[in-house]
Amino acid sequence: AQKITQTQPGMFVQEKEAVTLDCTYDTSDPSYGLFWYKQPSSGEMIFLIYQGSYDQQNATEGRYSLNFQKARKSANLVISASQLGDSAMYFCAMRDDASGGSYIPTFGRGTSLIVHP
Amino acid sequence: DGGITQSPKYLFRKEGQNVTLSCEQNLNHDAMYWYRQDPGQGLRLIYYSQIVNDFQKGDIAEGYSVSREKKESFPLTVTSAQKNPTAFYLCASSIRLAGNTGELFFGEGSRLTVL
Numbered sequence: 001a002q003k004i005t006q007t008q009p010g011m012f013v014q015e016k017e018a019v020t021l022d023c024t025y026d027t028s029d030p031s032y033g034l035f036w037y038k039q040p041s042s043g044e045m046i047f048l049i050y051q052g053s054y055d056q057q058n059a060t061e062g063r064y065s066l067n068f069q070k071a072r073k074s075a076n077l078v079i080s081a082s083q084l085g086d087s088a089m090y091f092c093a094m095r096d097d098a099s100g101g102s103y104i105p106t107f108g109r110g111t112s113l114i115v116h117p
Numbered sequence: 118d119g120g121i122t123q124s125p126k127y128l129f130r131k132e133g134q135n136v137t138l139s140c141e142q143n144l145n146h147d148a149m150y151w152y153r154q155d156p157g158q159g160l161r162l163i164y165y166s167q168i169v170n171d172f173q174k175g176d177i178a179e180g181y182s183v184s185r186e187k188k189e190s191f192p193l194t195v196t197s198a199q200k201n202p203t204a205f206y207l208c209a210s211s212i213r214l215a216g217n218t219g220e221l222f223f224g225e226g227s228r229l230t231v232l
Contacts, residue, residue, distance in 0.1 A: 044226065110159055
């Protein structure tokens with residue numbers, strides 16, 4: 001069963017508008033971490049934001065915020081005031097203890113975001 | 118500047134040949150990982166190592182081999198046994214300290230094409 005689900009293969013947004021990228025996850029471990037990474041066309045993966053399962057508040061990093069809804073097992077990325085440079089693939093990932101201590105992140109299939117001028 | 122260096126960036130191989138992808142980090146991270154990325158798919162874990170001289174298979178280890186003789190280095194060999202090796206390969210590292218988020222730091226990737 002897929003542990004990380006990103007249901008939006010592609011998204012389009014107008015420059016300066018906000019956009020939400022969806023991510024749902026599946027784990028039975030009470031302790032886990034959720035990540036978002038950005039992959040521009042150059043290929044390198046860039047870490048954006050992290051949310052721990054015990055964090056009380058939603059994580060924020062500049063224009064990025066994570067809408068964490070634990071009961072729904074949802075960790076959506078919100079990008080405010082989109083810029084042309086935000087056009088990229090975005091991956092949601094989860095790290096849990098399902099492998100008995102290895103704590104290795106599992107990635108979703110990604111969402112391609114295109115920002116229009 | 119600290120970071121992860123992968124080489125080569127592009128590699129072409131004939132069928133039946135083994136190739137080795139280099140991954141070096143100067144971040145003093147204990148853990149290192151190799152992921153494979155295919156179009157339309159996320160990253161799939163090939164091998165990982167959490168300490169020198171030790172490594173474990175990931176989800177798609179068949180046809181690949183690794184070594185971890187030094188903390189800084191984690192080379193990946195794509196053997197002729199790998200049925201479909203054409204892909205983008207990403208190396209990553211992370212800190213293994215209690216309380217750390219465990220975020221991955223990635224190299225720029227190596228694109229392997231089998232002719």
